[in-house]
Amino acid sequence: xxxxxxxxxxxxxxxxxxxxxxxxxxxxxxxxxxxxxxxxxxxxxxxxxxxxxxxxxxxxxxxxxxxxxxxxxxxxxxxxxxxxxxxxxxxxxxxxxxxxxxxxxxxxxxxxxxxxxxxxxxxxxxxxxxxxxxxxxxxxxxxxxxxxxxxxxxxxxxxxxxxxxxxxxxxxxxxxxxxxxxxxxxxxxxxxxxxxxxxxxxxxxxxxxxxxxxxxxxxxxxxxxxxxxxxxxxxxxxxxxxxxxxxxxxxxxxxxxxxxxxxxxxxxxxxxxxxxxxxxxxxxxxxxxxxxxxxxxxxxxxxxxxxxxxxxxxxxxxxxxxxxxxxxxxxxxxxxxxxxxxxxxxxxxxxxxxxxxxxxxxxxxxxxxxxxxxxxxxxxxxxxxxxxxxxxxxxxxxxxxxxxx
Numbered sequence: 081x082x083x084x085x086x087x088x089x090x091x092x093x094x095x096x097x098x099x100x101x102x103x104x105x106x107x108x109x110x111x112x113x114x115x116x117x118x119x120x121x122x123x124x125x126x127x128x129x130x131x132x133x134x135x136x137x138x139x140x141x142x143x144x145x146x147x148x149x150x151x152x153x154x155x156x157x158x159x160x161x162x163x164x165x166x167x168x169x170x171x172x173x174x175x176x177x178x179x180x181x182x183x184x185x186x187x188x189x190x191x192x193x194x195x196x197x198x199x200x201x202x203x204x205x206x207x208x209x210x211x212x213x214x215x216x217x218x219x220x221x222x223x224x225x226x227x228x229x230x231x232x233x234x235x236x237x238x239x240x241x242x243x244x245x246x247x248x249x250x251x252x253x254x255x256x257x258x259x260x261x262x263x264x265x266x267x268x269x270x271x272x273x274x275x276x277x278x279x280x281x282x283x284x285x286x287x288x289x290x291x292x293x294x295x296x297x298x299x300x301x302x303x304x305x306x307x308x309x310x311x312x313x314x315x316x317x318x319x320x321x322x323x324x325x326x327x328x329x330x331x332x333x334x335x336x337x338x339x340x341x342x343x344x345x346x347x348x349x350x351x352x353x354x355x356x357x358x359x360x361x362x363x364x365x366x367x368x369x370x371x372x373x374x375x376x377x378x379x380x381x382x383x384x385x386x387x388x389x390x391x392x393x394x395x396x397x398x399x400x401x402x403x404x405x406x407x408x409x410x411x412x413x414x415x416x417x418x419x420x421x422x423x424x425x426x427x428x429x430x431x432x433x434x435x436x437x438x439x440x441x442x443x444x445x446x447x448x449x450x451x452x453x454x455x456x457x458x459x460x461x462x463x464x465x466x467x468x469x470x471x472x473x474x475x476x477x478x479x480x481x482x483x484x485x
Contacts, residue, residue, distance in 0.1 A: 083108060091129050094277050095270030099262040103130065110257045111137035116209060118194075118254045119232040121261030124309030130259060131190035131230040140228060143187035146180050151193035158201050160217050169218020181214055181225045188228045194254065195235035195246055202247045205229075209253045229254070264306040264313060271302050274310065278317035289327050291320050296331040304338050370444060446481045449474070453483070 084104050087093070093104065110117060111134045119127045128147065135145045153161050160170075164179030180189055191197075197205065208214050209229060213222050231254045240246035264271065275293060283290035293301065306312050316337050320329060448467060456462035464474040477483075 087133060091133060093126070093129060094274050095267055096273075097262060097267040097270050099260070100267060100270070103259050103261055104133070106257065106259050107133045108137055110134065112139065114138075114228050116228075116254050116256045117230045117259060118237075118251075118257070119230065119259045119261065120237075121232075121234065122263045122309055123234045124311035125261040125263055126310050127232040127234075127261055128190070128192065130261070131188065131232070134230055135188040135190075135228075138188070138228070140187050144184045145188045145190070146184050147190040147192060148180055149192045151196035155198050158198065159204065162201065163204060163214045163216055165217035166219045169216075173218070176216075179214075179216065181208060181227055182223065184227050185225045186227075188230060191229065191231045193233060193235075194231040195233040195237055195240055199247065202250050206247060206250045206253060209250070264309040265304075268302045271306075271313065272298050274313055275301065275317055278314050279321060282318050282321040286322065288321070291317070291324065291327050291329055293334070294328060294330045297329050297334045300331045300334050300338070369448070370441075442481075445477070446483065449477055449481070449483060 084101055087104055087108060088095075093100075107117075107130050117131075117134060119130050121127050131147065132145070135141060148162070150158070159165075160173075160177065160179065162179050162181055164177050164182055165173050167173055167176045191205075204214060208225065208227070212224050212226060214225060215222055237246055237251050237255075241248045241251055264274075272293065276290075279290040279292070282288075308315070319337055320334070324333060326333070449463070452463040452466045453460070456466065460474055460478075461471050464471045467474065469477075
């Protein structure tokens with residue numbers, strides 16, 4: 081534990097969270113080895129500190145250490161940056177150039193945002209990890225390098241592997257020793273300590289008294305989710321330090337600097353936004369059609385009741401024959417009963433059948449498909465266009481509902 085506290089002081093790590101201490105301890109233990117390390121965690125949690133810890137406690141501490149942000153280098157030049165290039169190998173290559181793996185020979189290279197590497201570059205990186213060999217762009221000569229690789233990412237790499245965005249073999253090579261850095265929302269006890277540290281730093285930088293938090297402000301800060309993690313907390317502290325005249329910050333003042341957190345609602349995934357409609361979106365379309373149909377039925381009822389209302393006076397003159405059974409019509413539209421209207425039971429009268437309206441989604445969907453096919457004389461593409469779905473989805477629905485066309 082004393083070693084962990086010493087590392088915290090040396091690298092200015094603030095906090096006593098158990099998961100944070102665990103990450104520091106793993107970094108300390110793996111440092112003397114040459115094993116590859118994959119550091120994962122959300123953006124802004126401070127992943128860039130851990131490669132420096134590993135390098136400083138390794139036998140390579142006196143050799144070169146380079147941090148490379150893979151997401152900041154254009155795809156067209158990433159191979160040249162990492163592995164170097166020969167003169168004339170591409171437009172603009174006026175001289176030969178050594179890449180980071182060549183310059184860092186004997187040292188440590190930190191590949192931040194490693195999941196952003198294009199697949200061809202991932203293949204080159206895998207070769208370095210497996211054999212320590214690489215080839216400059218535009219060359220056929222194989223070169224050797226003795227570099228320790230530490231990588232970091234805020235992407236869920238197993239998901240990226242599943243989606244074909246990241247090589248599975250490279251993932252296992254990099255993930256020899258995994259280190260996870262917890263997000264700030266899971267380190268609530270550390271938030272006031274970090275705020276105090278940042279406030280002291282900005283007070284010294286801008287030559288002003290440090291801001292402090294009241295008890296209710298501390299509670300408010302700890303309950304905020306901090307999607308931007310430590311980086312966001314630091315920015316908020318700096319804003320308050322510069323703008324506020326009062327040095328004791330209460331909850332009301334603090335809330336002005338905390339962005340409103342959006343509700344977590346279901347959204348369309350990229351797959352749903354592009355390509356054919358999903359089954360859920362088809363259901364939404366059908367619901368809309370059903371509600372429109374219901375509105376039309378209500379309008380029809382409105383019209384019928386209005387016609388009955390307008391002919392009430394004409395029906396008053398019908399002679400009363402005192403039938404055994406009579407049917408009484410009432411004005412149901414405005415819920416105010418009017419004069420009863422008697423219809424002679426001597427006349428043939430067929431009582432209308434009370435048909436219950438069906439709201440089955442599957443039944444309505446099948447009916448719409450059948451009507452669309454009939455309208456378009458069995459042409460599936462035209463029917464699919466009318467229904468607002470793809471031809472492939474229509475084919476699947478025909479099989480599902482056993483519609484023969």
